[in-house]
Amino acid sequence: MTNDRPALAATVLGILRSIAPEVEPDALDPTRPLRHQVDLDSMDWLNFLVALHERLGVNIPEADYAQLVTLDNVLDYLLAKLGPASA
Amino acid sequence: MIDFKLPSLGADMDEGTLLTWHVKPGDAVKRGQVVAVVDTSKAAVDVEIWQDGVVTELLVQAGEKVPVGTVLARLLAPGEVAAPAGAQPPAAGPIAAPATVPQPATPQVQEAPQTTMTARHPVSPAARKRAKALGLDPDTLRGSGPQGAVTLADIEAAAAARVTPAPPAGAPDRQKDMRKAIAAAMSRSKREIPHYYLSDTIPMATALAWLQQRNEGVAITERMLPAVLLLHAVAVALRRAPQLNGFYRDGAFQPSAAVHAGVAISLRGGGLVAPAIHDVGAKPLVQLMHELADLVRRARAGSLRSSEMSDPTLTVTNLGDQSVETVFGVIYPPQVALVGFGRLDVRPWVQDGKVCALPLLTATLAADHRASDGHQGALFLAELRELLQQPQTLADTIAPAANQEGSNP
Numbered sequence: 001m002t003n004d005r006p007a008l009a010a011t012v013l014g015i016l017r018s019i020a021p022e023v024e025p026d027a028l029d030p031t032r033p034l035r036h037q038v039d040l041d042s043m044d045w046l047n048f049l050v051a052l053h054e055r056l057g058v059n060i061p062e063a064d065y066a067q068l069v070t071l072d073n074v075l076d077y078l079l080a081k082l083g084p085a086s087a
Numbered sequence: 088m089i090d091f092k093l094p095s096l097g098a099d100m101d102e103g104t105l106l107t108w109h110v111k112p113g114d115a116v117k118r119g120q121v122v123a124v125v126d127t128s129k130a131a132v133d134v135e136i137w138q139d140g141v142v143t144e145l146l147v148q149a150g151e152k153v154p155v156g157t158v159l160a161r162l163l164a165p166g167e168v169a170a171p172a173g174a175q176p177p178a179a180g181p182i183a184a185p186a187t188v189p190q191p192a193t194p195q196v197q198e199a200p201q202t203t204m205t206a207r208h209p210v211s212p213a214a215r216k217r218a219k220a221l222g223l224d225p226d227t228l229r230g231s232g233p234q235g236a237v238t239l240a241d242i243e244a245a246a247a248a249r250v251t252p253a254p255p256a257g258a259p260d261r262q263k264d265m266r267k268a269i270a271a272a273m274s275r276s277k278r279e280i281p282h283y284y285l286s287d288t289i290p291m292a293t294a295l296a297w298l299q300q301r302n303e304g305v306a307i308t309e310r311m312l313p314a315v316l317l318l319h320a321v322a323v324a325l326r327r328a329p330q331l332n333g334f335y336r337d338g339a340f341q342p343s344a345a346v347h348a349g350v351a352i353s354l355r356g357g358g359l360v361a362p363a364i365h366d367v368g369a370k371p372l373v374q375l376m377h378e379l380a381d382l383v384r385r386a387r388a389g390s391l392r393s394s395e396m397s398d399p400t401l402t403v404t405n406l407g408d409q410s411v412e413t414v415f416g417v418i419y420p421p422q423v424a425l426v427g428f429g430r431l432d433v434r435p436w437v438q439d440g441k442v443c444a445l446p447l448l449t450a451t452l453a454a455d456h457r458a459s460d461g462h463q464g465a466l467f468l469a470e471l472r473e474l475l476q477q478p479q480t481l482a483d484t485i486a487p488a489a490n491q492e493g494s495n496p
Contacts, residue, residue, distance in 0.1 A: 021355065022355055022356060036410075039355075041353075041405075041408035042313070042314065042408050043312065043314070043380060043383045046307075046310060046312060047380075047384075049307060050307055050308055059307055062299055062303070062310070063303075
């Protein structure tokens with residue numbers, strides 16, 4: 001399990017591309033709302049979270065959705081959940 | 088002898104290209120088995136057969152493009168022996184055929200009469216002459232004139248399209264074809280269907296609280312989306328408004344006992360499909376969620392089944408996900424209604440004489456005046472709103488499936 005930020009970002013973007021193959025990671029602004037940029041509907045979003053859960057073992061309750069607006073938010077959230085870097 | 092015909096996989100399809108056979112002469116097939124893959128302008132579709140039998144002959148080869156209704160293969164019914172050549176009964180009309188074979192329990196799809204779409208388009212004499220001069224077959228063209236008539240302009244357009252270099256096989260071509268197919272179906276809708284539109288605002292606080300509580304107690308893979316509750320609510324509310332569920336065909340409304348809800352699914356890169364989830368209202372919500380997830384996944388992967396494409400009895404569209412507040416729907420013929428859900432968000436609402444902030448949802452109905460009136464449409468929306476105020480009761484309201492009255496004659 002990796003929890004350094006660049007590696008985590010690569011994992012997250014990989015999952016994102018499996019749901020939205022047309023995504024250009026370089027074109028994503030990590031500070032702007034993610035779902036709007038990538039055009040994720042609620043089913044895509046749920047699939048994204050399920051994949052994160054499968055790959056990283058992080059369970060994201062619905063109550064936390066509001067914290068996950070931008071890509072940076074997602075990475076911050078995951079890093080916090082994964083605990084301090086062990087690498 | 089069973090004729091296995093190319094089914095109509097939606098009102099916007101009038102021909103298809105056979106991509107692959109999954110069977111060969113001598114193979115026994117079971118009802119519901121996928122026997123072929125057919126490419127429509129929208130997707131490659133797994134085509135199921137709705138009778139048991141033994142394949143005797145494949146009449147259309149892979150790569151051939153044929154009109155809807157074309158006999159693709161012949162089969163022997165169970166117990167039937169091969170008849171000597173020439174001893175076949177005289178060709179029966181497409182509707183007569185099912186009477187001679189055992190009636191399947193699930194809706195039949197392969198005999199769907201699509202009178203408007205399968206009839207050869209009329210071709211004006213001028214157009215025919217011009218087509219001949221240009222070396223085109225006017226009967227293969229989609230017409231833009233009255234009743235789909237192929238006009239001189241269509242011939243010129245086809246000739247112009249032919250001289251432009253063919254795009255590389257794959258996505259761009261599919262995009263163009265899909266746009267044309269959607270345009271044809273929606274033009275027909277706007278031309279033929281006298282739409283009326285209704286809208287209502289539904290307070291969603293209770294339903295969302297119920298969903299959130301439910302979702303907290305289950306694994307993420309079992310989490311349920313509001314879309315599922317809405318889909319179920321539509322099916323249950325339709326019991327109060329059967330005039331909204333079914334088909335308008337041959338000058339008359341044909342109600343459907345079962346609700347096969349076409350779910351509008353936008354495809355990445357553009358276009359949309361609206362395949363059906365069968366017997367909505369007769370399935371537990373957990374199952375509905377799984378079927379919806381599976382349908383969305385397969386729609387986007389381009390792996391839908393013929394039964395899903397051919398028989399939705401009404402369409403539900405959930406454009407709120409893309410953040411619009413209100414949907415003004417265009418009915419997908421031969422259906423007679425489309426239910427649209429907008430964005431779920433917190434807005435001001437008056438309750439018990441006080442203004443408060445509540446999650447609200449705008450539900451709209453576009454319906455066909457040939458089948459219903461605004462009064463029935465209003466009853467439907469009012470019922471929908473009431474049902475969503477008691478989510479647990481709604482979730483427990485599971486009707487027995489209405490299979491015996493298959494939706495697709």
